[in-house]
Amino acid sequence: MTSLLNSRIIRFLVGIWLPLLLIWWWWTASADSVDPFFPPLSAIWEQFKFNWIWQLFPVHVVPSLRNLFVGYSIGIIAGVVFGALLGSSRRVSRYFEPLIDFFRSIPPVATVPVFILLFGLDANMRIAAVAVAATFPTLLSTMQGFRGTDSTLLDTGNVFRLTKFQMMWKLRIPSASPLIWSGFQVSLQIAFVVTIASEILGSGFGIGAFTVMSSDSFMILDAWTGVLLMGLIGFALNVIFDIIEKRSLHWYFGQKKLTR
Amino acid sequence: MRAPAGLISAVVAIVIWQAATTIWPLANSSVPTATATLARLWEMLFMSETWASIWLTVQMALLGFLIALAIAIPFGVLIGLSRFALISTKFTFDFFKVIPPIVIIPITILVFGPTQQMGVFLVVFALVFALAIQTAYGVRDTDPVLIETMKCYGLGRTRQVLYARLPAAAPFIAVGIRISVSAAMIVAVVAGLVGGAPGLGRDLLLSQTSGENAQTFAIVLILGILGLAISRLVVLIQRRVIFWSPS
Amino acid sequence: MTTAIAINHVSMEYKTPKATTHVLENVSYEVQDGHFVSIVGPSGVGKTTLIRLLTGLAKPTAGEILIRGKRIEDAPEGLAVVLQDYTRSLMPWLTVEKNIALPLRNQPLNKAERKQRITESLVEVGLEGSESKYPWQLSGGMQQRVSIARALAVRPNLLVMDEPFASVDAQTRFDLEDLVLKVRDDFGITTLMVTHDIDEAVYLSDEIVVLYGKPAAVRDIVKIDIPFPRSQMTTRNDHRFADLRTHVYGMVRGLE
Numbered sequence: 001m002t003s004l005l006n007s008r009i010i011r012f013l014v015g016i017w018l019p020l021l022l023i024w025w026w027w028t029a030s031a032d033s034v035d036p037f038f039p040p041l042s043a044i045w046e047q048f049k050f051n052w053i054w055q056l057f058p059v060h061v062v063p064s065l066r067n068l069f070v071g072y073s074i075g076i077i078a079g080v081v082f083g084a085l086l087g088s089s090r091r092v093s094r095y096f097e098p099l100i101d102f103f104r105s106i107p108p109v110a111t112v113p114v115f116i117l118l119f120g121l122d123a124n125m126r127i128a129a130v131a132v133a134a135t136f137p138t139l140l141s142t143m144q145g146f147r148g149t150d151s152t153l154l155d156t157g158n159v160f161r162l163t164k165f166q167m168m169w170k171l172r173i174p175s176a177s178p179l180i181w182s183g184f185q186v187s188l189q190i191a192f193v194v195t196i197a198s199e200i201l202g203s204g205f206g207i208g209a210f211t212v213m214s215s216d217s218f219m220i221l222d223a224w225t226g227v228l229l230m231g232l233i234g235f236a237l238n239v240i241f242d243i244i245e246k247r248s249l250h251w252y253f254g255q256k257k258l259t260r
Numbered sequence: 261m262r263a264p265a266g267l268i269s270a271v272v273a274i275v276i277w278q279a280a281t282t283i284w285p286l287a288n289s290s291v292p293t294a295t296a297t298l299a300r301l302w303e304m305l306f307m308s309e310t311w312a313s314i315w316l317t318v319q320m321a322l323l324g325f326l327i328a329l330a331i332a333i334p335f336g337v338l339i340g341l342s343r344f345a346l347i348s349t350k351f352t353f354d355f356f357k358v359i360p361p362i363v364i365i366p367i368t369i370l371v372f373g374p375t376q377q378m379g380v381f382l383v384v385f386a387l388v389f390a391l392a393i394q395t396a397y398g399v400r401d402t403d404p405v406l407i408e409t410m411k412c413y414g415l416g417r418t419r420q421v422l423y424a425r426l427p428a429a430a431p432f433i434a435v436g437i438r439i440s441v442s443a444a445m446i447v448a449v450v451a452g453l454v455g456g457a458p459g460l461g462r463d464l465l466l467s468q469t470s471g472e473n474a475q476t477f478a479i480v481l482i483l484g485i486l487g488l489a490i491s492r493l494v495v496l497i498q499r500r501v502i503f504w505s506p507s
Numbered sequence: 508m509t510t511a512i513a514i515n516h517v518s519m520e521y522k523t524p525k526a527t528t529h530v531l532e533n534v535s536y537e538v539q540d541g542h543f544v545s546i547v548g549p550s551g552v553g554k555t556t557l558i559r560l561l562t563g564l565a566k567p568t569a570g571e572i573l574i575r576g577k578r579i580e581d582a583p584e585g586l587a588v589v590l591q592d593y594t595r596s597l598m599p600w601l602t603v604e605k606n607i608a609l610p611l612r613n614q615p616l617n618k619a620e621r622k623q624r625i626t627e628s629l630v631e632v633g634l635e636g637s638e639s640k641y642p643w644q645l646s647g648g649m650q651q652r653v654s655i656a657r658a659l660a661v662r663p664n665l666l667v668m669d670e671p672f673a674s675v676d677a678q679t680r681f682d683l684e685d686l687v688l689k690v691r692d693d694f695g696i697t698t699l700m701v702t703h704d705i706d707e708a709v710y711l712s713d714e715i716v717v718l719y720g721k722p723a724a725v726r727d728i729v730k731i732d733i734p735f736p737r738s739q740m741t742t743r744n745d746h747r748f749a750d751l752r753t754h755v756y757g758m759v760r761g762l763e
Contacts, residue, residue, distance in 0.1 A: 005343055014344065015351045022352065037370045098266030099273055105487030106480055107446040109362070109453055110461070113468035113476050117290045152595035159562045159588045160610035160661070161581075170609060174600040193360045193450075200362075200454050201465070208362075212454075215366035223366045230363040238358040251600040255643040 039221055044228065047221040052229055056210070061229070063123070064195060064206040071127040072191040075134025076184055082135070083142025083183075087176070093143065104140065108133035108190050109197040116202060126198040126206075133194040134187040141183030145176025178252045181245050188241055192234055207233070274298075292474040301478040314486065317459035320376055320451065321444035324383020328440065332388045333433065336395025337421065340429070346396055357389040361447050365455045374456030379448055382455070386447045387440045394436035398429025434498055441494045445487055460486075509575075511665060511697040512538040512561070517570035518722070519556055530556045532722035533570070543691055543698045545708035548718035548726075549759055554701040557718075558669045561699065562588060574665065583665070587658035591670035593650040597642040597657075603629070604638035607657045614661065628656035631693065632686060648679035652686065659690065668700040672707065680707075681739050687711060688737060705759065709733075709752045710742060717758045727758055 004010050027041045052061070086093040086100075112129050119125035149172055157171045173180075199206030211226025246253060278294040280286045292300075304310040339345040361382040372378035402425045410420050452461020460479060467475040519531040530553040538544050546554055559565040560572060563582040572579045574586070587610075590596040597606050607625045616624065629635050632652040642650050651671060658666055671687075672680045684707060691698065702708050708715050712731050719726035733747050742748055 005347060011347055014347045018348050018352050019355070037367070094265045095269045099269050102270075102484050102488060105442075105491065106484040107449045107487065109446070109450045110464060110480055110483050112453075113464055114480055116468060117473055117476065118286075150595050152590060152592055153598065155559075155562075155564055156588065156590065156596045158564060159582045159586065159667075160657075161584065161613060162610065163613065166609070166612065170601075171598065174598065177600070189358065189360065193362050196360075196362050197450065197454055200365075211366045215370055218370075220370065223370070227364055227367055231359045234359050234363060235355055251641055251643075254641060255599050258643055 036218075036220060039224065044221055044224045048225040048228060051222065051225050060205055060207050060210045061233075064199065064208070065233075067123060067126045067130060067198070067206070068191055068195040071130025071195070072134050072188060074127070074131040075191060076138045076187050078131070079135045079138025079183065079187065080142050080180060083139040083180075084146055084172075084176075086139070087143040087146025088172075100136070100139065104136040108136075108194050112194065112198050112201050115198070121202045121204065125202060126195065129198045130191045130194045134191040137186035137190060138180065138183035141179045141186075142176060145179030145183075146172060148179070149175045178249055181249055185238075185241055185245070188237060189234075192237060196230060290471075290473055292477050296474045297477040297481065300474040301481055304475070304478055304482070310482075313458070313460050313463050314482070316376065317445070317448045317452065317461065318486075320379035320457065320459060321383055321441075321448040324380045324448070325387060325440060325444040327380065328384045328387035328391055328444075329437070331384070332391035333395050336392040337399050337425070337429070339392070340396035340399025340425070341421070343400075346400065349396075350393075353389045353393050356385075357393060361386040362450055362454055365451070369455050374458075374462075376457055376459075378455055379451035379457035379459070382451045383444045383447045386443055391433075391436045391440055394432050395429055398432025399425045401432065402428040438491075438494050438498060442487065442491050445490055449483060509540045510537050511540045511542070511575060512699070513573040513576075515571050515573065517560065517567045517572060519553070519560065519565070520568050520722075529722035531567075532720070532724050534718075534723070534725055535570075536716055536725055536728070538697060538699060539713075540697055541695050542713045543711055544700070544714045544716060545712040546699065546701045546716045546718060547703065547705055547708050547755060547759055548723060549761075550703060552718045552720075553723040554703075554718065555669060558588075558667060558701055561667055562586065585661075585664045587661050587663035587666050589651070589654045589658050589666070589668040589671045591673045593642070593647065593654050593674065597650060597653060599641065599643055602639050602641055603634070603645075603653050603656075606642065606653060607660045610657065610661050624660045624662075625656075628660040631659055631690060632656045646679075648675045648683060651675060651679075651683060655683075655686065655690065659694070663696060666696045666698040668698065670702055671700065673703070684711060685739065688735075692736075705752050705755050706743070709748060709755065710737060710739075715755055717755060719758065719761060729755055 005014065023041075030038055030040045031042065033040050086096055111132060115125045115129040115132075119128055153171060153175060154167075157167050162171065195206070196208035199208035200212045202209075207226055207230055211223055211230065214220075214222035214226060274294045281289070281291055281293040339349050364385065365382065368378045368381055372381060399421075406424050406428075407420055410424055415423075448457075448459060449461040449464075451457040452459040452463070453465050454461075456462055456465070460483060464476060464479045464483075467473075467479060514534055514536045517531055517534045518529075521528045521530065534557070546557060548554055556565070560567050561579070563579050574583045577583070588596075598609070601609065604625055607628060608621060611621050611624060625638065626635070629637065632655050634649060634652050634656060637645065637649070637653075642653060645653065651674075654671075668687075672683050675683065687698075688711065690696070700708070700711065709731055715729040715731060717726045717729065718724070729751065731751060733742060733745060733751070
């Protein structure tokens with residue numbers, strides 16, 4: 001059994017039976033459902049196709065994803081820049097760390113009302129909220145990554161007379177990159193949550209707003225399609241992220257696999 | 261050396277906030293001044309409603325956390341014992357692990373209404389999959405030599421689990437718990453803010469929509485302090501309990 | 508013969524708020540051009556401190572070090588290092604080729620010349636064909652060969668090695684020692700090596716500097732008059748080899 005599980009195809013098949021079973025179970029168990037809150041999956045699926053392929057897609061999905069990506073990009077860039085600065089200087093970080101510690105302890109979604117006060121209800125508010133929420137995880141792990149740069153590595157770079165630029169791009173950043181990437185991942189998850197929250201609280205367009213409005217007005221099928229779509233997007237974001245991370249850090253994962 | 265630096269930066273931050281809201285660029289905006297916010301915060305500290313809300317939020321988080329723990333650890337140990345079970349559940353668990361609970365709020369609000377039960381359910385949903393996966397990996401991570409040794413001495417499966425696999429999984433579970441406690445608080449707040457469950461989250465939403473801006477900011481500050489206090493507390497407790505693990 | 512390195516009355520102390528540690532006291536020594544010199548001494552004597560001073564990573568509290576008449580301020584030009592901990596001195600995110608290429612980027616070489624240098628260096632250390640591998644895909648001995656290749660590729664006139672073979676197994680160690688002898692034969696680079704292995708020092712060096720004491724000072728300079736070429740089979744059985752190692756051993760242990 002165990003040796004069979006070393007084959008990738010077998011592992012895939014073993015991994016897929018439970019999800020398939022669950023979907024099948026949901027489909028048949030809900031087929032004759034009269035519970036208003038749990039309509040038949042077949043009906044949800046029909047509605048899902050009707051809503052999202054592609055009628056409402058440009059109205060709700062596109063703005064959501066746009067806010068998410070713009071905010072996320074700003075957030076992680078700011079996170080890396082400030083994280084690198086604070087990670088390179090103990091003297092500076094000593095003053096900022098307590099504040100950062102405090103701000104990251106605030107649940108990211110709870111900052112949305114603050115951004116509504118600052119920016120009103122428009123798209124800028126959503127982007128700002130997403131950007132700030134996405135900054136902290138990346139900032140913290142970048143800082144940690146920069147602090148952990150191996151001193152032998154830095155010595156080697158110095159003796160071989162690498163320029164400041166080379167020290168940064170060929171040495172410090174790659175050395176911190178495994179941690180930076182894990183910061184990116186947490187940032188992405190938080191950015192996704194804040195995107196949805198900002199739509200729900202900021203009323204307007206977006207998948208989050210659509211789903212909650214459907215739910216509030218008892219359009220149960222629509223609410224279910226929104227939940228399904230958000231779930232799928234959340235999962236897809238993670239999968240895509242994993243693929244990009246594995247590509248960018250192939251040296252790191254390769255090394256880890258060998259030392260295990 | 262740390263405390264004075266923290267104090268200095270806190271004071272500087274408050275001064276900047278005060279200046280921004282009285283002089284430029286946020287003067288006469290809806291953003292409250294630092295003094296107004298802190299005054300409101302001070303008042304709120306003496307109001308029983310505040311403490312009731314804090315307790316409601318903490319209660320949701322704690323209850324959800326404990327239920328998630330009670331489900332996830334036995335389950336995690338079970339699937340961790342067999343490679344087949346681990347691979348079978350991996351995809352499903354990974355899927356639910358990365359789905360943030362805010363996504364299902366539109367459904368839970370229909371089923372539970374804006375209640376504490378909904379909050380607890382969301383916390384459990386948010387934690388249980390990650391905790392189970394973490395436990396399972398910990399159990400799998402047991403040194404095979406240790407297991408072989410125990411087999412050589414004729415120790416049965418139960419003892420292997422009790423004396424080898426669970427202790428090996430403990431550091432993994434500890435990491436899971438540390439992350440889970442903070443996550444539980446966050447979800448409890450989200451449940452209130454987005455789903456209307458009672459507690460600080462709902463207070464925040466209500467004060468924002470009714471234009472009580474100083475109170476809105478004061479609640480955000482309370483959430484920050486609360487989050488900081490809880491994460492410190494967890495680290496403190498874990499250092500005492502799991503003394504054999506370096507982190 | 509000219510002087511490659513002149514260490515003039517160098518002292519070094521580390522100051523911490525609580526105490527001052529005096530590591531080196533008035534160390535003076537001259538390395539002749541083309542020589543292979545080993546620095547030996549009991550552990551914790553300040554050998555690594557001396558390396559840090561030579562590579563410009565630290566500055567002496569008193570005295571000066573001149574390389575070809577020029578005082579060390581920063582990392583000196585034309586100097587290459589091989590450090591003990593190859594896993595931490597080779598960059599795991601770069602392939603063997605790119606690891607070697609990195610210091611070459613600041614030299615006035617075009618792409619073809621750079622490529623040529625890399626290939627030559629890899630051939631010299633017997634690792635041709637490993638260009639696109641990552642360091643962690645290689646054994647410890649092979650990684651240290653990459654370190655040596657990286658050092659050779661910059662065409663240094665001074666090579667500094669800090670316990671270069673301390674982290675590899677005994678067999679690999681002998682191979683790497685012979686590699687160093689071959690490199691020396693081929694390029695004639697002035698080399699300074701810190702080691703705690705006295706046999707190794709005697710086997711490779713023209714001269715051995717013994718550091719001893721706290722703070723450390725030069726206790727003796729031992730000329731190794733064993734003729735080249737040397738070999739693991741015959742040199743180590745030589746009477747002269749045995750005498751010299753006994754002598755150096757005695758001094759490192761403070762017995763003489």
